[in-house]
Amino acid sequence: MRDGVETIGLLAGLAPEIAADLLRQAQRRTVHADEVLFTAGQPARSVHVLASGAAKLMQTTPKGARVIVKYVRPGEVFGSPALLDRFYPVDAVAVMDGVELQWPSELLRTFIDRQPRVAFNVIHDLETRLREMEDRLRDLSNEPVEHRLARAILKLVDTFGRQTDDGVEIPFPVGRQDLADLIGSTLPTVSRTLRAWETQRQIRRSRRRLVIADVEAVARVLYQDTAPEPKPRRSHRRAARR
Amino acid sequence: MRDGVETIGLLAGLAPEIAADLLRQAQRRTVHADEVLFTAGQPARSVHVLASGAAKLMQTTPKGARVIVKYVRPGEVFGSPALLDRFYPVDAVAVMDGVELQWPSELLRTFIDRQPRVAFNVIHDLETRLREMEDRLRDLSNEPVEHRLARAILKLVDTFGRQTDDGVEIPFPVGRQDLADLIGSTLPTVSRTLRAWETQRQIRRSRRRLVIADVEAVARVLYQDTAPEPKPRRSHRRAARR
DNA sequence: CGCCGTCTTGAGATTCCTCAATATAGGTGG
């Protein structure tokens, strides 16, 4: 259930022949790791879904700072601003080889007129993404780097993780800089934290791939409060009022 | 064009009589400042829109830290998880008196079957919100408190600002803590920055309301780089590579 | 007119970033 057309949210709830029809109208494209799928600022002409592979959506500020907005997995809609004839707000780059489906926005819009369910499916994906963003916002506002990092990795694990003999592997390269861009931190800081976890055998790297040997241990980072002292706090961040 | 039913995005593009019909089916409710519209965790039974007034959407972490996800203005859809029979992910609290419209999710769903345009309107709002969130994520990752604060205020200004004799006023109370929760900072830090701006006559407060006397000046904070030294940087945040 | 919720402001602690030098891995061409 990791890839293939059967998990495309956009098609959910459609009668099989309708789904097949919509699918037939998609443009299929093979993409390779590091290939740019679209670029921020371009007019968004079609709605995208990965049938397989993975991609990252990122933004670059005028000053060159990067933010990874999201890692996209197969079945998720991206580039949906096309429906509204807007511009892509992010760069999309494949992080592993795969197959991309595209629906020209015009086509999809007319299709929706007959099958409103498709619009629901888009709404579903957007809601899910919005929720993800809210979570990240909360994290970024309140959590220290270590927690954010742990959470980011756990998310990657259960979105893309593949069980192997000695741990869960993220099937595409995720560099220190990528993680930094994902959690709003910097390469050196991420490197230090990850190094520590490597020494404790919680994670490992095997040819550019991240392998989480002990998922539990990483998750535990979130619970063992960094402050062992049971000193009651009355923070202006509103952390724990008594 | 600040409130009233004519700016409800949900109704955009509908034939007048259809819009009127949908509007007729809404439940109207008068709400008062500080009134809770719904709470995070509740099953989302209806989709909401303000006809007038304003509300804030916020989350509270288990530890008590707060985040303001968004200030909602009249015409914007909120509580849309209802369409998917989910739970409200945030608390919604009115920040000023106003009128709230609600459509039970069931009703709206069947309406959409005949009028897919309504689904588009929802998608439009969700896309817009997603974009807002991406912007905030970028800010939170890369910008110092001062910039985030300036941007937050400018956003409030052009979303809710009302021109008065001596500046633009935000027509509902926005406390230091609120601003802190909005930009991922703390009350004392926000207070200090704002104090400085008050002394420079850029902003002011008149009975719990924020008044921006010199919008330009606040905007200028974003451009005058905090680092006056033209020292070339090669940061790991990827700020300016040459 | 007094009280309670908000702000202000100070001082110190701390996390994390910045800058920079080196080490490493993995892919490549001989």
Added chain:
DNA sequence: CCACCTATATTGAGGAATCTCAAGACGGCG
């Protein structure tokens, strides 16, 4: 198959931004 080369990662030192904690001032409301 090995040595090389380049992109990445490691690590150290220092400093800055901002958070914490805490005490007092303020101001709007009842």
